[in-house]
Amino acid sequence: MTREILSTTPVIFKKGKHSDATLLQLYRSLLVPRKIEEKMLVLLRQGKITKWFSGWGQEAISIGVVEALANDEFILPMHRNLGIFTGRKIPLERLFAQFQGKKSGFTKGRDRSFHFGSREHHIVGMISHLGPQLAIADGIALAHRLSNERKVTLVFTGDGASSEGDFHEGLNVAAVWKLPVIFVVEHNGYGLSTPSEEQFAFKYFTEKGPGYGMETIRVDGNNVLEMYDCIKKLSKDIRKNPRPVLVEAITFRMRGHEEASGTKYVPKELMETWSLKDPVENYERFLLESGILNEVEKVKMIAEIKSEINQALDIAFAEEAVQPNSDEELRDLFYPFEQIITNPLSDKKTEKRFIDAISDGLSQSMDKYPNLILMGQDIGEYGGAFKITDGFKAKFGSDRVRNTPLCESAIIGAGLGLSIQGYKAMVEMQFGDFVSVGFNQIVNNLAKIHYRWGQNADVVIRMPTGAGVAAGPFHSQSNEAWFFHTPGLKIVYPSSPYDAKGLLNAALEDPNPYLYFEHKALYRSLSEEIPDDYYTLEIGKAKLVAEGQELSIITYGMGVHWAKAAVEEMGIDADILDLRTLLPWDVEAVKATVQKTGRVIFLQEDCLTGGIGGEICAWISEHCFEMLDAPVMREGSLDTPVPFAPSLEKNFLPVDRFKEKLLKLRSY
Incomplete structure (x- = not known):
């Protein structure tokens, strides 16, 4: 089926009403990712970079898209969309720093290749799980609709990634909510080494779109003009009449999924056939034969691009390796936010x-x-x-x-x-x-x-x-x-x-x-x-809901009520500390109650093994050992799924076992 799916017709360019300036701009935009690819493959062989996901042979898709959309419209690319990043004019030295895990890269060395985004450039990068970005595109498009902005969001996926459940969910939500999203499927015949016929039981994605109530368009993904015209026309229409559209770009990946995987699984004749459809070489030939480009201009343009690449690489290579700073690593987990507690305006x-x-x-x-x-x-x-x-x-x-x-x-x-x-x-x-x-x-x-x-x-x-x-x-x-x-x-x-x-x-x-x-x-x-009024409580602050001297019960949720009932029934004088916030949990409050009573039990409704209580009890044992007068204890539900029958569920829950542990702890 792979040979039937992948078009082998010649690439035919139609100038139409495009100006020479537009046609040359598309050519230059195509050259930049191709020349970066050439350089990266050399650096990979030299051991100067560790991994490379090649988009060789698929550049026309990215360039057609990025040149057709407005610069303030979001694009959500994948591994083979280098042209999106270069087309949005991301500084090459920063892009190369990203590839090398340097501090000036977009992820400060914390992630690799194209796993990043840039709000400035209206790009949201992928994660390795391939499918989730489709739903993010839905959310961005929903925001545009809610704000009455006439904008399009475009998201890429691959034919292999379309097998993910996220593909279905993303398309379905966009169709139901009529969101202005263009879903571009780069149909290159393989998901790593798995051919299309082992991914899905249809030929073209034009068969799939109607099932979602969605228009679907198939284009030659190796023809930059066809791709550009399709997205240009489509985006203009969607801005006026918001709706999702599925665009299938037929293309072929000329190198491995990533360089280490190679292409031995691809039939030789298929590689030879598709090499004749190279999007850069064919478009260049069209421009030369049409007189829009000459050899002198071509050589000059290539030299300029190579010079820009080399200069940017020199800057990136000169940057020192990222130096770890644990405080900064922890600080960057969250967006900076300083909570200000709001008290109710009245006593009502x-x-x-x-x-x-x-x-x-x-x-x-x-x-x-x-x-x-x-x-x-x-x-x-x-x-x-x-x-x-x-x-x-x-x-x-x-x-x-x-x-x-x-x-x-x-x-x-x-x-x-x-x-x-x-x-x-x-x-x-x-x-x-x-x-x-x-x-x-x-x-x-x-x-x-x-x-x-x-x-x-x-x-x-x-x-x-x-x-x-x-x-x-x-x-x-x-x-x-x-x-x-x-x-x-x-x-x-x-x-x-x-x-x-x-x-x-x-x-x-x-x-x-x-x-x-x-x-x-x-x-x-x-x-x-x-x-009655609006108010907030401090995040990360536990609450002592009962005070006593004999022992401490640390718990949360329903455990608070079980603990209250147990100590009242059994006549135990106990601190009951309600964590309220589990992440971050209140270290100081836990330490204070341990120091006060010297006897601690953690109660959770969750199954005992692997629960939150295990972590907090371990922390107490490590940091409060000298304060303890008894072993740190914990109780939780049985290590089984939650049963249905009331008698089984009662046995599953820790209430009775917790009471037994309380007596054991008090008498230790």
Whole structure:
């Protein structure tokens, strides 16, 4: 099928109404990535760079795109789109510093090749997982629509990467929401060494687009004029009539997926056939034969480009190797933000349930931040699975309270795209368990993007969580520990209505990524008087909810209520420390309670093995050993999935075992 898919017709250029200046500009733009490629392959053989992803033979796609779009329209490229970066006039010395892992590169040596973005140049780079950038493009395009900006966003993917679920989710959301996105598939016949017929069971992507209700156009990706004309015409039309379009660019990769992989898996005759369709050589021949370019101009232009490349390389090579600074590394995890606590304006309070406190905070944050967008399944007219956003659509409108398709990854990615354009996003997981479908976006995009190239992710993900309601293995998990291990995230987990409102407001204020856990069993079972006005609580600050002398219980979420009930029932005089914030957790508060009582137990609803309690107990053992009068203990749920039957679930949860441990700790 590969031979049938990949066109072998000659490259035919039509000058049309293009000026000579435009045609020569396209030629120069084509030459720059080709000459950089030539140089990089030499440097690779000399051992001066360690890796190279070649776009040789595919340059016309990038150049056609970058020359056709406005400079302030976002492009989201991939490995083989060097021409996007050079076409946006990124200084070559900085680009080369990026390739070499130097400090002046866009990622300060923290990431390689094209894994970076630049807001200045309206580029958002990829991550190695290939698919997630499609959803980011959706978010950027959504921001344009919400701001009434007549702009297009263009995102690249490969034919191999189209097998990713993110491809489907990205296209589906764009189609449903009629977002002004151009999805460009570089159809080069292979995903690394896997040919197209082993990736999908269709010939062309023009067969796939209609399934999404989306126009699809197929172009010769080796013809820079055809590519340029297609994107120029299409983008002009989409700015007037916003909608997504899928563009399939037929091309061929003339070198390995990356240089070390080679091309032995490609039939020799296929390489020979496609070498005749070289996008640079054929376009150059057209210009020479048309009299638009002559040999003298050609030689001069090539010499100028080579000189620019060599000068930039000299600057990049002269820069010293990056010197590690641990303080800077940790500081760059998050966008700089200094929290200022907001107190309620009046003393007026109302009795509110846990669920009402969350809804109250969310509504007041929507009032405070007109750029805050809510997204989630069924959060519109239905008001969400737990009715937290009931009435929100009527109050704030469907633009800001957005029902989403069933595609967690795309919606989280769209939240990141919104934040790139200065919006805030709240994404509701119908159940916290379902976040696993969006796991990659959280741990590899939201958590790492500021550390990598300085872009913040102003996204809060609400996570209805926890057991005790006989909901079984897929609606009851405590999965906060999945994310506790991931640098670059902040995690809050309130245990009371007062904390629920104040911590949610604080999370929404902070322009960094948050996971906000809310226990389902507390929604309608717990009430207290809380301020009617907007207020925030300090992130990273634990709360001593009970004071005693015998021992310390460190816990969070539902564990706070189990601990309160246990000490009252058993007559134990204990400190109960509610962490409230899991990342960052309150080291000083933990140390203070350990020093006070000398006996400590950590209680978590999560399974015992690999939970947050293990980490904090290890820290206590290492840093507070001389303060202890007994071994540090911990208790959690059984190391099994959450069972459905109430008797099994009761046995799964740690309540009874925790009471036994309390007695053991007190009598030690």
